Amino acid sequence: MADSSTSSTSQSHSEKTQPFHFRATFKTQDIQLVANIRKLHQHTIKLSIKNLQRKQSYNTQEKMTVRNQPGRNQTKDLKCATHLLSDKFRNTSEEKKTIVRDLGFGGLMHIPPLRVHHQMLRELANNFKLGENRLETGYGSFKITPRKIGHALGINATGDLFSQKVDYKKLSEDDKVIFRRSQGKTLKSLTDEMMDIGVGNKEERLMFKRIFILYIQMAFLLPTTINKISHVHLAPIFEMDSITERNWGACFDLYRQGHNRLQGEKEERN
Known part of the structure; x- marks a missing residue:
């Protein structure tokens, strides 16, 4: 009886763990249809990407065209707020005013x-032949x-x-330090230094002069679209x-030279 029971249990366990195998038959036409659908889907994705890139490129070109229009280009970064300059002079010490x-x-x-x-600035810019x-x-x-700029602003407009x-490479070691120290400074950092620095000794007075020269160029005489030195x-x-003794009135000529250089580069590209 025991042998019969053991044999029955073993047979039952074997039946439960026996693997089953299925076979399925696919027609060649069905496989080809699935492959075609997949290719079509991939092609649709590629077309969508190309259309998106083409649209982005068109929008970029359109923006550049509008930006480079003569009237718009001359009035892009107009700003005339001399109250900022006036405020700094008003709050500057008498010792610094004497140096200025x-x-x-x-x-x-x-x-x-x-x-x-x-x-008003737009009207002036659009009527100015740069x-x-x-x-x-x-x-x-x-x-x-x-010369007219010099007379209007009370600055020297003659000389070299x-x-x-x-x-x-031709700078002294001390000047090289000043050069590296000045690089990358913004108008705000120059303004803060100009207002905070003392002028109690010769070295401080010379440093104030240099900071002021950089400041007055960036803030008024020779501003640039990049807010860095x-x-x-x-x-x-x-x-x-x-x-x-230098010609500060000629700062204006740098605008003209830059304009002519940009115009020449555009003509060469075209």
Whole structure:
């Protein structure tokens, strides 16, 4: 009886664990249909990606076309808020004001604190012929020259121009430190340094002069669309001995030169 029971249990266990095998038959037409559907789906995805890329490219070109329109390009970054300059001069110590006058920029202290409306700036910019330095008005036209700018702002507009690039290798070790220290500074950081630095000794006064020269270029005489010190701003601070003899009115010519250079590059590309 025991053997019979054991045999029965073993047989039952064998039946429960015995694997089952299924066979299915697919027609060749069905497999081909699935493959075609998959290819069609992949092709649709590729077309969608290409259409999206084409649309993005078109939108980018359209934006660039609008941005490069003559009227718009001249009025893109217009700003005239001399109240900021006036505020800084008003809050500057008398010792620093004396240094500014000695540098030849005393006339800038008397510029009224203006907030010129953007519509007025657009009108002026659109009527100004940048390549000719000529302003067209309803009463005629007149040419803007460095000398006229000098008379209007009370700054020197005669003498030699500053170098447009600093030869780093020719700088002294101390000047190299100043060069590296000045690189990458923003208008805000220059403003803070100019207001905070003392002028109690010769070294501090020289440093204040250099900071002020950088500040006045970025804030008023030679602003750029990038809010950081440019290489054109750095050259004057290494020629402090002749700073009052240089032609500051010619800063305006840098705009004209830059405009002409950009126009030439566009014509070459076309």
